[in-house]
Amino acid sequence: MKRILIVEDEPRLAQLEADYLQAAGFAGTILADGLAVVPWLRQHGADLVLLDLMLPGRDGLELCREIRSFSTVPIIMVTARIEEIDRLLGLELGADDYICKPFSPREMVARVKAVLRRLQPPAPTPNGHSLALDPGQFRVRAGSREAELTAVEFELLQALHRQPGRIFSRQQLMDLIYPDQRIVSDRTIDSHIKKLRKKLAELLPEKEVIHSVYGAGYRYENPD
Numbered sequence: 001m002k003r004i005l006i007v008e009d010e011p012r013l014a015q016l017e018a019d020y021l022q023a024a025g026f027a028g029t030i031l032a033d034g035l036a037v038v039p040w041l042r043q044h045g046a047d048l049v050l051l052d053l054m055l056p057g058r059d060g061l062e063l064c065r066e067i068r069s070f071s072t073v074p075i076i077m078v079t080a081r082i083e084e085i086d087r088l089l090g091l092e093l094g095a096d097d098y099i100c101k102p103f104s105p106r107e108m109v110a111r112v113k114a115v116l117r118r119l120q121p122p123a124p125t126p127n128g129h130s131l132a133l134d135p136g137q138f139r140v141r142a143g144s145r146e147a148e149l150t151a152v153e154f155e156l157l158q159a160l161h162r163q164p165g166r167i168f169s170r171q172q173l174m175d176l177i178y179p180d181q182r183i184v185s186d187r188t189i190d191s192h193i194k195k196l197r198k199k200l201a202e203l204l205p206e207k208e209v210i211h212s213v214y215g216a217g218y219r220y221e222n223p224d
Contacts (some may be wrong), residue, residue, distance in 0.1 A: 002116060004044040004105035006030045007037055007063070008078065009055055017050060019104040021112065034058030038066055045059055046073055051077035051095070061093060068094035073138025074115045078103075096135060118162065131200075131209070131223065133158055142203040142223075152177055153196045156189075160210060169217040194217060 004146065005022050008014035009032040011185035018028035029046075031037055041049070049067070053060040058193045064075055077098040096115050099108055132141045138154040140147050159176045160168060168176075177189075197210055207223040 001027045002047040004028045005049045008052045016105055020109050024109045034063055037063050048074045048116060050076050050078055064093045064095055076111055147199040147203055152192050155194055156196055162224050164220050166220045167213050167216050192222045
């Protein structure tokens with residue numbers, strides 16, 4: 001049974017989250033004080049953290065930063081703030097997703113399942129060709145080999161890896177990688193893809209996993 005740490009100082013909401021998670025087959029633990037989170041995680045661990053942004057003791061962004069210094073546990077930020085900067089900052093600090101209050105408990109459970117499913121390492125194939133992505137450290141592994149990626153390279157690989165076979169245009173990739181709508185050119189994406197391919201070639205010398213589609217963009221193919 002997957003263990004979910006619910007960090008929420010609104011008792012009724014915290015209990016509602018715990019009840020829905022339990023009904024979905026998860027074990028939930030509730031903490032209301034930000035100061036208790038890090039010691040609890042270090043002692044007990046968790047499979048995922050639902051982390052409220054506004055907490056007594058320590059705020060969620062500060063906690064997210066510290067948790068990422070010692071753990072790659074998936075983190076879903078929960079916030080009543082709608083400012084884009086808060087969302088982006090939370091993700092840049094290492095959060096895997098965010099939910100805005102008010103939200104449906106069913107949506108919350110769906111997000112938890114989606115994050116756990118997305119971050120679960122794929123089962124290795126007989127030839128050891130599967131890629132395993134580590135979002136906490138921006139690393140990718142194939143068998144016993146490992147490569148360290150930049151944040152942008154990891155975001156690109158993760159976006160393509162999530163939907164094998166789908167063709168992403170350069171504009172779609174730019175929108176995913178640069179949600180702040182900064183001005184970048186197609187050549188920027190091409191440059192990052194080139195460097196990413198070079199690192200993947202060192203892991204899988206005989207496999208090409210990122211394919212160029214002439215006039216359309218790029219697609220990822222599982223290296224089986």
